[in-house]
Structures are given as structure tokens and as C-alpha cells.
Amino acid sequence: MNFDWLAGEAGDIGNFFAWHAALSVIPVVAALVMALPIGWLVKQSGVLRPALLGIAGLLYTIPSLALFVLLPLVLGTQILDPLNVVVALTLYTLALLVRTVCDGLDAVSADVLQAANAMGYRRFSRFFRVELPLAVPVIGAGLRVAVVSNVSIVSIAALIGTPQLGALFTEGLELHFLTPILTGIILCVALAVSLDGLVIFLTRQLTRWQPRS
Amino acid sequence: MISWITNPQHWTGSDAIPLLIGQHLAYSAVALAIAVLIGFPIGLYVGHTRRGVVMVAGTANALRALPSLGLIVLLVILFGPVFASDLAFLIPCVIVLVLLAVPPIMTNTYAGIAAVDPAAVDAARGMGYSSLGVLLHVELPCALPLIFSGLRSATLQVISTATIAAYVSLGGLGRLIIDGLAQRDYFEMVAGAVLVGALTLVVDLLIALASRFTLSRGLMR
Numbered sequence: 017m018n019f020d021w022l023a024g025e026a027g028d029i030g031n032f033f034a035w036h037a038a039l040s041v042i043p044v045v046a047a048l049v050m051a052l053p054i055g056w057l058v059k060q061s062g063v064l065r066p067a068l069l070g071i072a073g074l075l076y077t078i079p080s081l082a083l084f085v086l087l088p089l090v091l092g093t094q095i096l097d098p099l100n101v102v103v104a105l106t107l108y109t110l111a112l113l114v115r116t117v118c119d120g121l122d123a124v125s126a127d128v129l130q131a132a133n134a135m136g137y138r139r140f141s142r143f144f145r146v147e148l149p150l151a152v153p154v155i156g157a158g159l160r161v162a163v164v165s166n167v168s169i170v171s172i173a174a175l176i177g178t179p180q181l182g183a184l185f186t187e188g189l190e191l192h193f194l195t196p197i198l199t200g201i202i203l204c205v206a207l208a209v210s211l212d213g214l215v216i217f218l219t220r221q222l223t224r225w226q227p228r229s
Numbered sequence: 230m231i232s233w234i235t236n237p238q239h240w241t242g243s244d245a246i247p248l249l250i251g252q253h254l255a256y257s258a259v260a261l262a263i264a265v266l267i268g269f270p271i272g273l274y275v276g277h278t279r280r281g282v283v284m285v286a287g288t289a290n291a292l293r294a295l296p297s298l299g300l301i302v303l304l305v306i307l308f309g310p311v312f313a314s315d316l317a318f319l320i321p322c323v324i325v326l327v328l329l330a331v332p333p334i335m336t337n338t339y340a341g342i343a344a345v346d347p348a349a350v351d352a353a354r355g356m357g358y359s360s361l362g363v364l365l366h367v368e369l370p371c372a373l374p375l376i377f378s379g380l381r382s383a384t385l386q387v388i389s390t391a392t393i394a395a396y397v398s399l400g401g402l403g404r405l406i407i408d409g410l411a412q413r414d415y416f417e418m419v420a421g422a423v424l425v426g427a428l429t430l431v432v433d434l435l436i437a438l439a440s441r442f443t444l445s446r447g448l449m450r
Contacts, residue, residue: 086422086426164293165293168295171296175393175406185302212290
């Protein structure tokens, strides 16, 4: 490690880190907001359900680099626009979370739903006050996978030139210089671990009703 | 984009489309084979004995957090002086692809075996199956659906990430994306992206078919 170089570049690296965090987190929040109603609809869709989940699975098979390249065609953006990365990751996360939300809602037992009905909950309030809180552990587990893999996928966007920690990898290869590469890897892992920890913390806060072992 | 793909110039020479597809599949197949050799036995062992569950889950999570691009670049620089010619690029890529593919194969094999109905396992024991017999004739066939889904997600990730190999001057369909970007030839990039997407879809379909033919009919009910 060359610490003089690190000190000199600290400003840029901090900037990359902030971009990387934003590019990883914004898609997860956006996808979660969309996945809740979509997951609920898919759960209700009965016969169509395997087909709908299959389409979500297909979305996940498109390689990230390919999606970064193809989105400008659809969105009319420039190839270097960070929006491509945000939209691509939102699509991936959405594909993952729709299935998770669906599974989470499935895990709510029929007895609980009947009890809620008997207590006078209407559909809407039953969803937000009974089903969703009970689905939080499963959705939280899906979110953990999503944030951690997003951090890794974001760094690939460096190949098409969006500013984030991945830029340290391309720079390191061009200069044949290990310090930026190691710094990038360490910061990526640190970001992934802290976002993972944040999701665990939030899941715990939202599931205080669960008995702690 | 269509005219780019159908242009006969792009079907011959060192950047011919069939050659790039072949390279892409070759890197992916080698990496997957190695990953299965590593991940499958570990998953079987952990699932059967329930020893080392925490370690398997922890390793899988830690590997998922590693940025694959950073790892490839790091290994290329470290191995550059050690190996001659293309091996200096090939070995780092294969190592990273293996690291990507091992966690889903390992955790799904473990989870599949661990989720087998204990009553079926007890019945097999009662009928006099040895420990190995239980594993091979009862647990493994029952765990196949989950094992296949692990293999499937490993394959998709490997094919997807193999596009990055082009960045460190290897072949594969990523070549078109990286070269297209360098030459500002957007149609070449799009052609590369579409071909990679199509390749993953075809391979995904083949695995789905393979799983349909190998699964025990008793599990389909």
C-alpha cells in the first residue's frame, strides 16, 4: 500500500465512495417501493403467478454489462449517464424482491388472516398492519442479498465510465498499481458489510414482536 | 444492430462471432466444472452431517460481497509476472468465476440435503441403508430441485461475469462491448449485449430442460 498516494487521492476516493453508496442504495429503495404492490398483485394472480415470477427471473438473467449498454436505447440517455446504472440495478432488485415479497406474504399463516378478518380488518389495513409486518423477516433476507450484490454490480459500471469505486480498479490496471485496487476492494467490502448490517438492524427494529433467542 | 450481426465481416477472423461465443462458453464451462468439484462435495458433506453450517453460510456471504471486477484486476496484476502469455489473464478470470459460482452451488446443495423430509431419511435407515446409501439414494435425489436451481444461478452469474474477461484482453462476447466502447461503435456494443443476453437465455433453458429429465417423478407431484 502506498499511503502517500492514498492521502493525495483521499478527496476523489471519498467522492467515489459516496457515489457508490448512492448507486447501490437508491435502486434498492426504489425497487422495494415498487415490489410491495407488485408482489401483492402477483400473489393474488393465481394461475398467472408462475408465469409472472418466470418473467421476473428472466430479467435477472440479463448480464449487467449488457443491460448498462442496452438501457440508453430504451431511455434515450447518454451511455455515460449514471441513470442507466440506477435503472439497471432497480430492475434487478425488483426482479429479486417481487419473488421475496410474494414468498414473505405466503409465509403469513391462514389462521392469522382469518383472525384479522374476524377482528374487522379491511383488505387495505389488513395488508399494512398484519400481512406486511409478518412478512418483514423474509423480505429483509431478500434485501440483504440485494444490497450486497448491488455493491458488486455497481463496480462493473466502471467499464462504461460511471464514477464510483470501480474506477479505482480500472485506474489500477492502467497504472499497474496495486494501491487503488486494494483500496477499492476494501471499501467495496466495507460498504457491503455496513449496508448488510443496516438491513439487519432495520429488520430487527421492525420485528420486535419476534421472540429473541 | 441486426445488420451488424449479419454482416459477414463479423463472422470470420479473430473476432468472429462464433469464435467469441465459443470462448465465452469455454471460460464459463471450465469455471463451472471447477466450482462444482469444490462446492458440491462440501455441500453434500455439510448437509448430511450438519457440521460446519455456520462456516458455509459465512463464506458464501463473504464471497458475495467481493467485487468481481476488482478481484480480476488484482489477480491479473499479481499473476502478470508469474505466467507467460494469455495464462496471466486466463487464470485470474477463471479463479474469480469459480469464486462466484461456488457459493450458490455449495449453499443450495447443503440447503437441499438439509430440507429432505426426516421421515424419508429415517425410513431409509430403518430399511438398512448405510449412511452413504442414505445420502446417495434418498437425500441426493430429493435435494436435486434445489441443487439444480443453485447450478442455474451459478451458471447465469458466471456467463454474465465472463463478459468482464474482455476488459483484461481475453476473448468472449464482452470483446464486442469493450471494443465497441473504445471505438465509439455503439452498434457493436449493442450486438455484444444482445448476444450475451441470448446466450444466457439459451443456457438457462437447457438447464431447465436437463433438470426436468433428471428429477424423480415422485418429486413432481
